[in-house]
Amino acid sequence: MTVLAEPLPAARRRRARMTPARWGLYAFILISALYFLLPLYVMVVTSLKPMAEIRQGNLLALPVSPSIDAWVTAWASACTGLTCQGIKVGFFNSVRILLPSVFISILVGSLTGYALSLWRVRGASILFGAMMVVAFIPYQLFIYPLVRVFAFTGLGQSLLTIVIIHTIFGLPTMTLLFRNYFTSLPPELFKAARVDGAGFYQIYARIMMPMATPMIVVAVILQTTGIWNDFILGLVFAGRDNLPMTVQLNNIVNSTQGERAYNVDMAATLLTALLPLLVYFGSGRWFVRGIAAGAVKG
Amino acid sequence: MQRANVDIRSLRIGFGGLKVLDNLNLHVEASEFLVLLGPSGCGKSTLLNAIAGLIDVKSGEIHIGGRDVTWAEPKDRGIAMVFQSYALYPRMTVRKNMSFGLQVAGTPQDEIGRRLGEAAQMLRLTELLDRRPFELSGGQRQRVAIGRALVRHAGVYLFDEPLSNLDAQLRAELRVEIKRLHARLGATMIYVTHDQIEALTLADRIAVMQGGVIQQLDTPKMIYRAPVNRFVASFVGSPAMNFIPGSIARDGGAAFVAGTSRFSLNGYVFRGPPTDAPAVLGIRPEHVEVTASDDPFAVPARVEMVEPMGADSLIWCRLADGTAFSLRHDADAPLRAGDTLALRFPPETLSLFDDKSGQRL
Amino acid sequence: MRLSLSSRLSVVLALLPALMVMIVVYIGATGWTVWMSLTNSRMLPNNNFVGLRQYESLFGNDRWITSVHNVVIYGVLFVSLALAVGFLLAVAIDQRVRAEDTIRSIYLYPYSMSFVVTGLVWQWLLNPSLGIQHVLRSWGFAGATFDWIVRPERAIYCLVVAGVWQASGLVMAIMLAGLRGIDDEIWKAARIDGLPKWRVYASIVIPMMGASFATAAVLLSTAVVRLYDLSVAMTNGGPGIASEVPAKFVMDHLFERANIGLATAAATTMLVTVIAVVAPYLYWRARKGDIR
Structure with missing residues (x-):
């Protein structure tokens, strides 16, 4: 299992100065981080929007009038096929x-x-x-x-x-x-x-x-x-x-x-x-x- | 506390096709301190583990205190053991570590307390009883490990290189402590080490092992003075024994000849009738003496290098035929490379070995 | 080591569950499944031996062919993309960047989520009328189309996107461990030789990371064969049968279509595939001494 040792804190190469290559690196890291975070963000904002806002608005937009109604419904009364007692x-x-x-x-x-x-x-x-x-x-x-x-x-x-x-x-x-x-x-x-x-x-x-x-x-x-x-x-x-x-x-x-x-x-x-x-x-x-x-x- | 003897008869141990011990016999007297000495892989730890019942025996018998324990569980053998890595249970306090075995055995609480107090006092652990292993220094840990063995009131105590993980100073201290313990308890102890100083200082008898075979079983003095073969001669002693190849001449008084150098053997005790076959002369650096140049038995040699070692110096010399050897000499002597010395090799300190078999002559 | 009777009994007792599981579940159940695939069992199992007839009809079954076709596309793309993305992410993090722990957490968190959650989120993101396509159009890219999830010939690629999103972090973690395991002196030697960084990665580091790549590839490959939840949650095999996969084929034929013979034939085919992937890897690891 040596291959899978826990990553150690990188203590070897000193932190480089901000060269153009470093900017590129950080841009890559940022964009990929956005790709990974996007679904989580969309889940959160969508769950806080009323349906009307979802239908008219933008997937990525923040909720105009956030509400937790959807959460309450999902928890307590959403229908799973036959019964409607929520998740x-x-x-x-x-x-x-x-x-x-x-x-x-x-x-x-x-x-x-x-x-x-x-x-x-x-x-x-x-x-x-x-x-x-x-x-x-x-x-x-x-x-x-x-x-x-x-x-x-x-x-x-x-x-x-x-x-x-x-x-x-x-x-x-x-x-x-x-x-x-x-x-x-x-x-x-x-x-x-x-x-x-x-x-x-x-x-x-x-x-x-x-x-x-x-x-x-x-x-x-x-x-x-x-x-x-x-x-x-x-x-x-x-x-x-x-x-x-x-x-x-x-x-x-x-x-x-x-x-x-x-x-x-x-x-x-x-x-x-x-x-x-x-x-x-x-x-x-x-x-x-x-x-x-x-x-x-x- | 019963003091048990240990008797090992025709012991064979192997893993797969590999023979580790082959037909080994050993008798340890009650109250004896026996050291198993040898390089790593010589089978000494295997032998100790076999006595403890921690590895399987192929054939042969192990008797402890007159009882055949070859197939008994470790706990039923009347032994206690101290390990190189201490092997303290990390989640238990010192007190718990030392009493665990007794608790498992169902010893009454007051008896446990009594033995614990006794051992703790003997090993100066009383202050440490409520600490956990990680809060202790290496030396303290090993004392706890020894304490854990002591409370078992065993017939035989087994030590598996107990001091190897400690630094030099602690090693010396604990060595003395173990020796004192043995003197006080008079218990049977079997002690495995690769350190000849430990072996020489602690043992009543030493068994020098190599290749799964006991090469020599004798008192420390005899092991040092009269090694039975070249392996024992070279393994025991530091700096190492010198070996000078040559042959035995029988013209007049027996002498050993190496090139133009002649070494008197007058006083050397041969084990059998000497022959003039090629042989090897062994002498420890501390036994070579510097003598006057008109000494009739003087051997001339040339100084090549001087290694100061504090109290004395190790002088590297060459004989006339070019054989290199070393001797220990007073550090204050004004010796330099290139000097010529007249040396005496006292016959009673010499060892002669057969050139082929390496056995003592 | 000498064991008394009671110790030996204790060991046997402790190993009994594992032994039972091995014999009854793994060997017994697998054997029974293989045997069923040679019978004409339908709703209930029977022992009417029909040879390889089930396999003949299996490979004449459109849905199975589509499933295999899909799993091949998914497998090749998913494994290679996840390896590439994961490796790049690991290399990026290995450049001694700021907030390393946070970045690593962001890359890895999808791996903690179930395939069902993953599938449902991406189903929503790829929803043509309200999802990403809608966003792009509202930003002024009027002709932007991203409606693969409803197009039969493209649906399987949507599963790849979701799968890569979920699994790249795992690859990143494995690769990062591999990169960190490379001796610092190799980097020093390369710097003294004046090699550019990309060159060191391409010629020295990647060849040294064979073990990490193999481990990651095998993990991803077994995930490919097991692909089921994602397809169920994201597309339910649709549109039509466009994103069916073998594991789903087996489940549907076992429990809905009551065709045990065909389902077990499909399962057995999966087993053969897994053996083909895993056997060389296990052999290689056993030779290295990891598994004794």
Whole structure:
């Protein structure tokens, strides 16, 4: 994973004087930054405009009479196909899916990574290698058999099902993350714990996991954004009553009959993007570490 | 505290096709301080880890305190271990680090407290008990690691290069501390190092290892005085022993001849009947003496370079046939490159090795 | 390392979930999907072996052909553009610019958003009557047209624009890490040799960044094969079937059109493609010793 080390503060070349080349550089940076910011800006201003202003005005113009009506509608009363209770239903579904999924997937992943890294058991490297390979297989290969398996076990589409599904598909990345971390620790630490007589779970719970706090943070960021942003798994496995926010959002925007309320659409979109954005801007460099660590899977 | 002996019989260890230890036998007496000395990769750490039960044994037996522990878990072997990188649990305080093993074993609280206080006092850690490892200096960390081993009241203490990560001054201090600890506890200690000073100062006996084989197992004095082969001779001692190629002449009193130089062997104890085959003469720089030029056993040599080392100087010389060697001499002596010296090589300090096998003659 | 029975049991117990997942989900489910593709299952799975008939009808299916066609266009453009944009952004940031952290955050934030959000935002921006086209016309470019999202032969390019917007930041982060990993003395040596900066990048730096490019390319490629949410949210495969993609083809045939045989044949074809992309990369990494 050396390729993906976290970018270090560039401390090497001194800051150059403002030559024409530097002006060009800054112009490039500015223009590209605008390209990346444009959609976010448009989302925000659109969500604050009344429909009349959207129809007559300019996409890029600031709202003349800003209002948060669209946000209220999007949250509480926008229609997702049959019901009109807004995106809040999806929001709470996503929260209910997110919390247990993040916790369980990290628990199982860290335990697997721990067992595979420190306890050299026969076949461990084969299992790990296989997990890294299958992580690349598209979901489409598993979805139908899994639907059948869950139908057969009686779980069907449910909250529990989607939590298990997120644990399963998070397993390779989580395992990789923790395995690499535990492998990087001095092996003597593990030996000392063994001499001290600590058993498998004691070493895991009392020595390794307290040390792995940075990895846990990375794992939480990775799983939170990943699970929150998931669409396809939630659509297939969560069931009608637990559809996550992404699915509800798509329903609100793309299944509207009659005239579309773009301001409500954009407010709902922003609401859906809010949590990942908060995680992203709140976590700073940790996010980069997270995607670097998860990069092998992607 | 029981003082256990350690008995290793026909031990074989390998990883894949690589043999690390092959048919190794070693007996460590109770209360003995045994040092395993050798260059990196010689198998000394592997042996220590095998005694601790941290790596798999292919065949052979390990007995600690008369009990066969070859297949026992580390915690059930009656051992404690100190590691090179300290291996302190970073999220635990010093107190917690030292008591963790006892807690896991279910030792009663008051007993834990008693042992902890005792060890902390012995190692001057009492003030540090509530700190965490990152708040400690390297020397303090290693003392904590030693303390963690002490509270186990083990039959055998294993040290895996415990001082290698410390700077020279701290190393010397802790060396003395470990020696004092051994004197006080009288516990069995097995200590791995590549540092010959540590080995010579600490050990009751040293096992010099190379290529997974114990080359010589003896007291520090004998290892230094009478190395059994060229490897041991060159590995122990600093500055290193000089080797002068030549052969043994038996015309009259036994002597060693290198070119036109003759070295008296009168008083050298041969291990077998001497032959006149090619041989190598070994002598430590500190044993070469400067003598009067009319000494009948004097060997002439020419000074090539003088390296001052503080208390004394290392004088690099050449024999008449061009063989280079060094000797230690008083730093105040007015010697310069180009001077000619008359030297005496006291026969009782010499070592003779077979030219081919490198074994002591 | 000697393990007692209880330790060994603990290890086995801890590895049981992973083992189950491997065997049941990954190997079992994949195997079953491949087997289904050789049967004539429709709404319910059956075991009537029909050989490669499903594959024949798959490659005679207009919608599948369009899907494959689209994913190739999307894949080539998306991967090459994201690599190029991401690399340029990384190089720009690497010039010791002001407010580096802020700029990096701006480039990377789209990656934190879901494909659904990405698709809906760009759907709105590219809306011909109120989006960018409208803005350009209101600025006086009367003839400006940017209505690709409603033109069947152009719709797939809209997905590329959105995809590149979302993923370039990731490439930038990978490339920046690669650039920062290059030894400073190489730059000093190049300066003493008097090489112009662009020359150093072209002849020295890019060849040294093979690993970063490979990693980024593989990540982007797997995203291409998985492309689903973006198409659903942005165009729902339309206009008509103009922006259909293979993953969507599989999902639709599994759950709406009740043609399991055809859907699993399509899924299996996806698997073969992924293996073709990923196997050389994993082999290369395994040889480097990253994955043991």
